[in-house]
Amino acid sequence: MIHDMGGKYHHGDLRAELVRVSLDLIAEQGLGAFSVAEVARRAKVSPGAPYRHFPDKESLLAAIAATVACQLADRVQEAVEAESEPVAALAAAAGAYTEYLIERRAGMNIIYSDGLQGPEHATLHEQTRRLTDQFVMLCLTVADRPQDGLELMEQLFTQAHGYGTFYLDGVFTKQGYSTEVVVRKSVEAARAAIEGRTKM
Template sequence: MGGKYHHGDLRGELVRVSLDLIAEQGFAGFSVAQVAKRAKVSPGAPYRHFPTRESLLAEVAAHIACQLADRVASAAAEHNDPADALAAAAGAYTRYLIERRAGMNVIYANGLQGPQYAELHDQTRRLTDQFLMLCLTVAPDPLTALELMEQLFTQAHGYGTFHLDGVFVKHGYSVDLVVRKSTEAARMAITGRTAGGGR
C-alpha cells in the first residue's frame, strides 16, 4: 500500500483522488475501487471513512458545488453590468465542466438526495442561490428569474457537454471559444427573457 495513507488525511485524499478521476475519465469512470487504487490503499480502506459509495460521492459533489460557486462568484465580480455578470457566470460554469467533467451531473447524481448529505445540499443551495440572485437583478419577476436560471444552467451544461463529447472538437473549437459561445448564448437568453417581459 503506502502512498498518501501516512499523510494522516486519507479522507481528504480520497476526495481529491475522486475529483481527479472524474476529471480524467468522466463520471462513468468513478468507483470506490478505482479511487482506492489511485490513492494506493486497500479496497476496503475508503469504507472506514465513507460507509457507502454514495457517501463518498456526496462529499465529492459538495466540493464540486463549492468550487463552482466560487468560480461563479469570481466571474460575476469582474463585471459591473448585471446582465454581463450573469452571462459570465454561465460561461464560468461551462469552463469548469470542461476542465473537471463535473457539474450538475454529479451534484444531482442518483442516491444523493437524502437528508444525511446536508453539506452537499448546503453547497448546492449556495451555488443556485448565487445564480438566482444574479437572475433576480435582471428579471422582471421571480418566476422569470427561476426560469432564466434553469435555462442558463441547461445551456451552460450543454455547451460543456458538446465539447466533452467531441462535437465541438470536430469543428476545431478551442475551450476558450466554447466558453465564449456559451457566454454569448447566455447573454442572448438574458436579453430575450428581460426584453420580452419574461416570455
C-alpha cells in the same frame, strides 16, 4: 496508519485525499469510471481503507458532489465580481460553469447524481444552495417577474451545461473549437437568453 499492498502507508488527511483522487478520476474518464476500488488503488491504500471514512460509495460520491458545488460556487463568484453590471455578471457566471465542466467533467451531472437527495447529505445541499442562490439573485435582478427569473436560471444552467457537454463529447472539437471558443459561445448564448427576459 493505513496498510497498503506495499506495506505501511501514512496519510495526513485520507478523507480529503480520497475526494481529490475521485475528482481527478472523474475529470480524466467521466463519472462512469468512478469506483471506490479504483479510487483506493490510485490513492495507494487498501481496498477497505476508504470505508473507514465513507460508509459506502454513495457517501463518497456525496462528498465529491459537495466539493464540485463548492468549487463551482467559488468560480462563479470570481466571474461575477469581475463584472460591473448584472447582465454581464450573469453571462460570465454561465461561462464560468461551462469552463469548469470542461476542465473537471463535473457539474450538475455530479451534484444531482442518483441517491444524493436525502437529508443525510446536508453539506452537499448547503453547497448546492450556495451555487444556485448566486444565479437566482442575479436572475431576479434582471428578470421582469420572479417566475421569469427562475425560468431564466433553468435555461442558463441548461445552456451552460450543454455547451460543456458538446465539447466533452467531441461535437465542438470536430468543429475545431477550443475551450476558450466554447466558453465564449456559452457567454454569448447566456447574454442572448438574458436579454430576452431583461428589465434592465
